[in-house]
Amino acid sequence: MVQSPSSSGPGAAEQRRPRLSSRRRRILLTAAYVAVAAVAFGASLAFTMAWRLVSGLTVDEEQPEPGDVVAPPRVEVRPDEPFNILILGTDAGLLEDGRRGARRSDTMMLASYDPLTGGLSILSIPRDTYVEIPLDRLDEQLHRYIRENPTKITHAHAFGGPAVSMAAVSHLLNVPVHRYVRVNLEAFVNIVDLMGGVYICVPKPMHYEDPYQNLYIHLQPGCRVLNGNEAMQYARYRQDSDLARIARQQEILRALVQRGLDLGIIPRLGQIVDEIVRQVDTNLSESELVHLVAVAGRMAAGFSPDEIVMNTIPGRDGWMNGVYYWLHDEEGTRQLVDALIWRLTPPPDTVVQVLVRDASGPGGAGSRVAESLRQHGYNVEVVVDEVPVDETIVLIHHGDETMGKVLARAIVNQTATARVYAEPDDSAPADITIVVGRDYVQNQQ
Known part of the structure; x- marks a missing residue:
C-alpha cells in the first residue's frame, strides 16, 4: 500500500517563501x-x-x-x-x-x-x-x-x-x-480577496472536513461573489469526484481571468x-x-x-x-x-486538404505521415515522387497560413529541418503540400 513520503524525507522541510528583488x-x-x-x-x-x-x-x-x-x-x-x-x-x-x-x-x-x-x-x-x-x-x-x-x-x-x-x-x-x-493556499486566498472575489454559482450544499489538511468546507448553494476563503473551499471540495473538483478549479480560474x-x-x-x-x-x-x-x-x-x-x-x-x-x-x-498543445486538429467545421508527396525513397515514409494527419482530421492524398529529395518542406497554396505552419512544426519535431514556403496557387489540388524528404527517414532511425 502506498504511504505518503516520510516526514524525515526530502519533502518534509518547511519551504521558505521566495524573496524576489x-x-x-x-x-x-x-x-x-x-x-x-x-x-x-x-x-x-x-x-x-x-x-x-x-x-x-x-x-x-x-x-x-x-x-x-x-x-x-x-x-x-x-x-x-x-x-x-x-x-x-x-x-x-x-x-x-x-x-x-x-x-x-x-x-x-x-x-x-x-x-x-x-x-x-x-x-x-x-x-x-x-x-x-x-x-x-x-x-x-x-x-x-x-x-x-x-x-x-x-x-x-x-x-x-x-x-x-x-x-x-x-x-x-x-x-x-x-x-x-x-x-500556496494562503496566496490563493489573499489574491482572490485583493481582486474583489469571484462570482460563482454554488450548485449544492458543500460540507467536508479534513483536520489533517486543515481543511474545513461549509458552503451553501446559490450564486454570489465568493471571498478568497470561500473560493478555496469551492475549489478543494472533494466529496463527489476528482474530475468534478478539477471542473470547479477551472471555473474559478475563468472567474479570476474575468475579474482581471x-x-x-x-x-x-x-x-x-x-x-x-x-x-x-x-x-x-x-x-x-x-x-x-x-x-x-x-x-x-x-x-x-x-x-x-x-x-x-x-x-x-x-x-x-x-x-x-x-x-x-x-x-x-x-x-x-x-x-x-500542438494544435494539430483542424478548426471545427473546417476541411483542410493535404497532398503528401513522398520523395523520401523506399520505405513508405510519406504514407506514415499521411496516416498520422488523417488521424487528426485532415483529408490527405499521397503521391510518390520518383526522384528523392534531401529536405522535407511544406508548401502553403491557399487558406490559412497558420495551419500550414502548425503542420510544419509537427514535422520539425521529428526531422528538425522542415521549412515552410508560401506558394499561392488557386489551381492547386490541395490547400497544403508536404514534400517528405530523406531527412525525415534519417531522423526516424
Missing part, C-alpha cells in the same frame, strides 16, 4: 499596468511599452528551495513551439506534533501558449493519476521507495519539489515543460503584485514575465475567458493494492495533447 517587483507592477493599459488604450501601444522593459534584464539563477531535491531546470524554448508552464497549487499536511509536513501538489495544470495560433489552453491533471516518476530526479532513498510502490502524481512535489513535478508531467504527457509557477479584465482592479494592482511577489514561486525570468504580461495585454482587448481551452486528461478509476488511482488513457491523452 524589489527590481522584479517594479518590473512586474509596471508590466501589470501595461496589461491593463492594453484594455483601455490599445494593445499595440501597451505591447511596445512592455518590450521596452526587456532590454538589460537578466535571468535569475534559480536555487532549490529547502525540500526541493534539485533546482528546477530551465528548458530551452524554440520560438515556434508552445510555451508550457506547470501551475502547482500546494497543500501542507499536519504531522503528529502539529508541524507542517511534506507539501503535495493539490492542483496541477499545464498552461500552454501557442505563439503560432495565439491560442491559450490549460490541461488539468488529476492528483491521483498513476505515474512513473523519472528516477534521475531523486536520491537513492527515494529510488527504492519508487521502485517498490506505485506512485500518484500528487506525491511528485513532496518527493523533490517542482523539478520532480515537471519531470513527471513531461514524462506523462510527452511534451516539454519549460517553467513552473508554485502557489475589470478595470476596477487598477487601484489594487500594487497590492496584488506585492502578494504575488511575496507568496508565488516561479523560475520564469524577468524578461519572460514581461513578455507573458505583454502577450496578455495584446490579447486582452475583446478577450473572453471562454477563449481559454480547458480540459482534463482522460482515464478511468482503478485500484492497486487497495489504493485508488486515476489510470490515464494513453491514446486519449496523446490525442488531447496534440489538439490542445
Whole structure:
C-alpha cells in the first residue's frame, strides 16, 4: 500500500517563501499596468511599452528551495513551439506534533501558449493519476521507495519539489515543460480577496472536513461573489469526484481571468503584485514575465475567458493494492495533447486538404505521415515522387497560413529541418503540400 513520503524525507522541510528583488517587483507592477493599459488604450501601444522593459534584464539563477531535491531546470524554448508552464497549487499536511509536513501538489495544470495560433489552453491533471516518476530526479532513498510502490502524481512535489513535478508531467504527457509557477493556499486566498472575489454559482450544499489538511468546507448553494476563503473551499471540495473538483478549479480560474479584465482592479494592482511577489514561486525570468504580461495585454482587448481551452486528461478509476488511482488513457491523452498543445486538429467545421508527396525513397515514409494527419482530421492524398529529395518542406497554396505552419512544426519535431514556403496557387489540388524528404527517414532511425 502506498504511504505518503516520510516526514524525515526530502519533502518534509518547511519551504521558505521566495524573496524576489524589489527590481522584479517594479518590473512586474509596471508590466501589470501595461496589461491593463492594453484594455483601455490599445494593445499595440501597451505591447511596445512592455518590450521596452526587456532590454538589460537578466535571468535569475534559480536555487532549490529547502525540500526541493534539485533546482528546477530551465528548458530551452524554440520560438515556434508552445510555451508550457506547470501551475502547482500546494497543500501542507499536519504531522503528529502539529508541524507542517511534506507539501503535495493539490492542483496541477499545464498552461500552454501557442505563439503560432495565439491560442491559450490549460490541461488539468488529476492528483491521483498513476505515474512513473523519472528516477534521475531523486536520491537513492527515494529510488527504492519508487521502485517498490506505485506512485500518484500528487506525491511528485513532496518527493523533490517542482523539478520532480515537471519531470513527471513531461514524462506523462510527452511534451516539454519549460517553467513552473508554485502557489500556496494562503496566496490563493489573499489574491482572490485583493481582486474583489469571484462570482460563482454554488450548485449544492458543500460540507467536508479534513483536520489533517486543515481543511474545513461549509458552503451553501446559490450564486454570489465568493471571498478568497470561500473560493478555496469551492475549489478543494472533494466529496463527489476528482474530475468534478478539477471542473470547479477551472471555473474559478475563468472567474479570476474575468475579474482581471475589470478595470476596477487598477487601484489594487500594487497590492496584488506585492502578494504575488511575496507568496508565488516561479523560475520564469524577468524578461519572460514581461513578455507573458505583454502577450496578455495584446490579447486582452475583446478577450473572453471562454477563449481559454480547458480540459482534463482522460482515464478511468482503478485500484492497486487497495489504493485508488486515476489510470490515464494513453491514446486519449496523446490525442488531447496534440489538439490542445500542438494544435494539430483542424478548426471545427473546417476541411483542410493535404497532398503528401513522398520523395523520401523506399520505405513508405510519406504514407506514415499521411496516416498520422488523417488521424487528426485532415483529408490527405499521397503521391510518390520518383526522384528523392534531401529536405522535407511544406508548401502553403491557399487558406490559412497558420495551419500550414502548425503542420510544419509537427514535422520539425521529428526531422528538425522542415521549412515552410508560401506558394499561392488557386489551381492547386490541395490547400497544403508536404514534400517528405530523406531527412525525415534519417531522423526516424
